[in-house]
Amino acid sequence: MSLRTLPILEIKGTPIERGRQQGEGACPQILRAIEHYREIIPKALNISWLDAIREARKFLPYGEEAFPQFVEEIRGIAEGAGVAFHEVWTLNCYEGLTEVRQQVWGCTCLAVRGEHTAAGHVLLAHNEDWNSIDRDDVYLVRAVPDDGPPFIGITYGPLLVNIGLNAEGIAVAINSVYPTDGRVGVPRILCSRAVLDARTIGQAIRACVPKLRAGGYSYLLADRHGELYCIETSATTHDIHYGEAGWLVHTNHYLSPRMQAVEEPGTYSSSHVRLNRARRLLGAQLGNVTAASLQAVLRDHVNYPNSICMHEDPDDPLYEREATLASLVMDLTDGIMWAAPGPPCQGEYTAHQL
Ligand SMILES: [Zn+2]
Known part of the structure; x- marks a missing residue:
């Protein structure tokens, strides 16, 4: 095969x-x-x-x-x-575009720094979960901009690159979140693209929270020095969480009480299961984490098909079928992106040098 x-x-x-x-x-x-x-x-x-x-x-x-x-x-x-x-x-x-909420879409992100990894590297991993209709439209982009640092990232269709790693050693992954304060403003994808232009972790944080934004993501940010941040945002508010323990995991529900105050009510069951499962799997390998061990986390099937490795449910209508479209492990220390088409249990990770 x-x-x-x-x-x-x-x-x-x-x-x-x-x-x-x-x-x-x-x-x-x-x-x-x-x-x-x-x-x-x-x-x-x-x-x-x-x-x-x-x-x-x-x-x-x-x-x-x-x-x-x-x-x-x-x-x-x-x-x-x-x-x-x-x-x-x-x-x-x-x-x-709308206040009518579609189903809760996924994505699972993990970040871990040197003291917990086998090689002392900073790693950031991400499963990109979205409508399975976009499965064949995912691609990687390696960019050398005139006006910013070189970067490598993924996108699909006509979207800006919005997840990736730059030559300053800054990486970003995003999770959809579901606040109730959405409005007309700066589209969130411009913010995640702007993180790839950052030369410092402070600039990366600022890129997530411009004034008059339309909505928000939860951004998992890391730099090659091992600074790890989760920036939970909505249109009107945000909260900054530092990865003090040397590792962070995020899925699709807010973890900050301030942000939970603006969250659309719901159970977010898949998001909770993926969060706890990823924390447990990562927790068990602290001290020995490698790109390969993170790839194994991203291929996990507990709670299938709504697992970390997300598979479409054929019972869902075509426009609501969610799956992992691409899977990434970024090594910020060496400037390498491991990327597999989704779902990653069926794909092969290929290494791409920045
Ligand atoms: Zn799978």
Whole structure:
């Protein structure tokens, strides 16, 4: 059996040049994603595609004010793929488009620093769980920007790269969270892209919490010195948690009491199970953690199919089928990203040097 691997694109230059190269290189993935979301948005968000585009336009002035260079990158992605800017912009605003909550989507992140790892390295691991319709549209990007540090990361379809590792030794992974204070503002994907531009952990933290943001993620941040932070955010508030014990795990519910005050009521059962399971598995290997041992955590099947290695449930409607689309282990010390297509129990991790 031949195992799939994720394609990788090389991009460089100014924001518009990088965007064009991403748009050209990922044109098939981008066209397919736009076609899928034209179909999915009316079902998942209960608004028409044209209304979604109209709604997304309201976010544009906020994005341009906070992060004009990344809006430019999105313009380039549209140009490179030969599609309308507003269609690409709409997908980059997707998670902020409606107050009608879709199902709780996943993602599991773990960070661990030197004293707990076999080689003394800082490692950050992430399972990217999302709609399985995007499975074939995931790719890696290796970038050499004119205006920021080189980075390697993953994305899908026409989205900005939003999870990855940069040459300053800063890495970011994100979890969807479910606050009730969403509004028109700076789309959250611009913030996670901005973390990849950070040269210090302080800049990375600031990138997560610009003024007038539309919503928030929980960001797991790490630097090569072993500084580990979890920044839980919503549109109007945030909380900063430091990884004092030398390791952190996060899934899709808020851990901070301040943030729980704005969280949509729910049981978040899959999120709790994945969090506790990942903590337990990581806890058992502290002192001996390696990229391979984290990959084993990311392939865990307890609570299948809603496990850390998430599999789609064929009983769910097409637009609500969740699966792990890609799986990553980043070594901040050596600047290596191990990446596997999802679900990782069926894929092979390949090492990519920054
Ligand atoms: Zn699996």
